[in-house]
Amino acid sequence: xxKFFVQSNQIxxxxxxxxxxxxxxxxxxxxxxxxxxxxxCNKDTEKNxxxxxxxxxxxxxxxxxxxTINETTESNVNITLFQGLPKFDxxxxxxxxxxxxGIKEIIPVIMERTVxxxxxxxxxxxIERWRKISEIAAKxxxxxxxxxVSNPIKTKDILPxxxxxxAFLVAYENEKNNSLKSTLRMLKHQKNYNIGxxxxxxxxxxxxxxxxxxxxxxxxxxIGKRILRTETAGLVMASNIIYxxxxxx
Numbered sequence: 149x150x151k152f153f154v155q156s157n158q159i160x161x162x163x164x165x166x167x168x169x170x171x172x173x174x175x176x177x178x179x180x181x182x183x184x185x186x187x188x189c190n191k192d193t194e195k196n197x198x199x200x201x202x203x204x205x206x207x208x209x210x211x212x213x214x215x216t217i218n219e220t221t222e223s224n225v226n227i228t229l230f231q232g233l234p235k236f237d238x239x240x241x242x243x244x245x246x247x248x249x250g251i252k253e254i255i256p257v258i259m260e261r262t263v264x265x266x267x268x269x270x271x272x273x274x275i276e277r278w279r280k281i282s283e284i285a286a287k288x289x290x291x292x293x294x295x296x297v298s299n300p301i302k303t304k305d306i307l308p309x310x311x312x313x314x315a316f317l318v319a320y321e322n323e324k325n326n327s328l329k330s331t332l333r334m335l336k337h338q339k340n341y342n343i344g345x346x347x348x349x350x351x352x353x354x355x356x357x358x359x360x361x362x363x364x365x366x367x368x369x370x371i372g373k374r375i376l377r378t379e380t381a382g383l384v385m386a387s388n389i390i391y392x393x394x395x396x397x
Contacts, residue, residue, distance in 0.1 A: 150178055150199075150288050153294055163202040164199050166209040175204055186211065187290075194222065194292045207236065222292045225341045225393045228253040228313070229382050230274040232304055232349035233262045237262055238379045243278050247295050248287035249386050256281070261351030275299060301356050304348065305377050313344040316366035319381050320353055323370040328385060329366050333394045341393050347382045 152174070158165045166174060168186075174180045182201055188211065189196045196219075198212035229246055233239065233256050243254055256278075266274060278297045286294045297340075310316045315335055317328065335341070346353075346361075353361075361368060371384055 149185065149187050150170050150174075150180075151189060151290055153191045153283065153287065155191050156190060156192040159190060161234070162213040163198065163214045164211045164213060166211065167207065170208065171209055174209055185214065187217070189292055191294055194220065196220075196292060200278050220292050221290050223250045223394045224339060225250070225343065225390050226252045227386050228342075228343060228344045228391060229254060229386065230257050231348040231382060232257050232259045232347055232353070232378060233264050233300060234342075234378045235263050239274075239278060240281050242382060243281050243295075243297060244285045244377050245383055246386060247282050247291065248289040249383060250291075250390055251295055251382075251386055252293070253296045253298065253314055254278075255298045257303060257306065257346070258300050259303050259349055260354040260357055262349045263351075271300065277281075282324050297351055300334075305362065307360065310344065310364050310366050312342070314338075314342050315369050316344040316346070316364075317385065318353070318358070318361050318366055318369050319347045319348070319385060320358060321370075321375050322358075326367060326369050328369050328388055329357050329392070331369050332389060335393070341388060343383065345385050345389070350378055 152166060152170050154164055154166065158167065158266050161243050180186065180201060182204060185198055185200050187196060196217035198215040198217065199211045199213050201209060201211050203210040227250070229251050231242055231254060239256065246254060275297060283294045315331065317331060356369065370382060376384060
């Protein structure tokens, strides 16, 4: 059953109104008709519903709530990915696949070895596209949220955010001893986790940046013997974190 996201202002009583690009996708791509059922998630509350289409217009589709879904597909492990801005279209792949895995937020980071230069116009267009990719991937993977894609920040902007996490993990290819597994096992057992992970761009994290993180309340870790591409490293880290800490798996 296809899934769509709405906001609270699109729900009135037991009526949900679909608007925007989803109207065309529902009616002309998926060929949904009056009487068909779809799954709808309120992005503001994460509540899910089974709803039946009862009216199709050019600019909107009205649905009636038939059932509230009490289960969730979201994890008790909240992961924020700080991703060193990569070249070409790798960021699109990173957003898509990390959304499928269960990341809660993705923050692009302009680091010392970042090659890409975004002017203001390009940045606006890129972020708009990245957020659309996040939403499409969230629908496909039946998420109950659309992971937030934030505006790019610089390395130094990360430092004030570190203490807001239960653990902040920096993947560094030159770290030999402190593994991801051992770091996760040191975390106190708790119901929910809030974890930040940092992945460098293609050139990796510079010595001066590592020095900054060494002086902060974070863990410099290795994720294995092999060097992973920037678009792979975050996926590996997030998958292993969820495997170790998620309830019910």
